Amino acid sequence: MRPSTENSSSIKNAIDQTFSYRRKWIMTKSPTVREIFKEYPRFLDMPSLMDIEFSKLTDGKEDMFIRKWEGTIIPKLKEIALLEKKMDIRQLLEKADSQDDDELCYTMLKVLIHLLPPMPSGRSAAGSKCCVNSAVSYLLEFVPAGTSVISLLTESMKGSLKSGQPQLVSIGSLGHGAQYVIVAKNDSFALPLDVDNLTCAVDRLFKFYWLCNLQYPCQLSSVFSFF
Known part of the structure; x- marks a missing residue:
């Protein structure tokens, strides 16, 4: 049908x-x-x-992330992050005070990755820090406004995506009418999302992993487990 x-x-x-x-x-x-x-x-x-x-x-938990992320989780993340002495986290929190919904969501995702960093996997401390700073790109990448969805599957564009696992791509800048697409580059698959904000896009990506029974990307395993 x-x-x-x-x-x-x-x-x-x-x-x-x-x-x-x-x-x-x-x-x-x-x-x-x-x-x-x-x-x-x-x-x-x-x-x-x-x-x-x-x-x-999940026994009826389909809207839990949408309901809790902005009203409950973000305020708690701010409280916990204020106790941290890391300059990177403090700089992110300073930005958060004047940001709109999508930019705030992106900033707090970065804060969450700092608080729940990827496992070092035998790397040095410096390597672990680098991994933390780049891990967010395994969740969300940006391409210029006007980029076509089909072009995200070209070899040149797929080469710029970090993860072989599905990830979000923002066509355009946050807060400026961006279109969000789930791209699974290993399967040459792109799914434009019917959402108008980053919170809903992250929610859809997480459900996508569950529906397809996919392993979380190791760079975000702690964050996805938290979700």
Whole structure:
């Protein structure tokens, strides 16, 4: 069925009925991202289905990140970060006081990565610090406004993306009508998101990992586990 007002309830019912089969297929056969959405294309053009799937996987927690990030988690992050003596964190907090929603979200994601840094994996302390400073690029990359979604899958553009795992790409600057896209460069897959802010884009990316049963990127494993 193609999504429409008339077909919406039937499609949701079909997705519900196929849940157990789909999860078994994904868990045991490990299909690629492209294969999953080829088999179940309605997840692409009915984004609410991803929320429903995540709700069934997490006992109804589909809106918890959206509800808690700005009102509860960010204030707590600020309190904890104020106790830190690291100059990098203090500079981020100084910026946060005058930022709009998307810029504040991005700043606090950076603060969270500093507080929950990637495991050094045998690197030196200096290497670990470098990893912390660059880890956010495994979550969100920026490309100029006007960049087409299809061009994100060209070899030259994929080469500029840090992660082989799915990540967010912002077409345009934060707070200036940016379009958010999930790009899985290893599968040559791009999913434009129907969201208008970074918080919702991060929420969608996290659910994308769960729906596809993907391993978190090691650079963000602590942060994704926190989510």
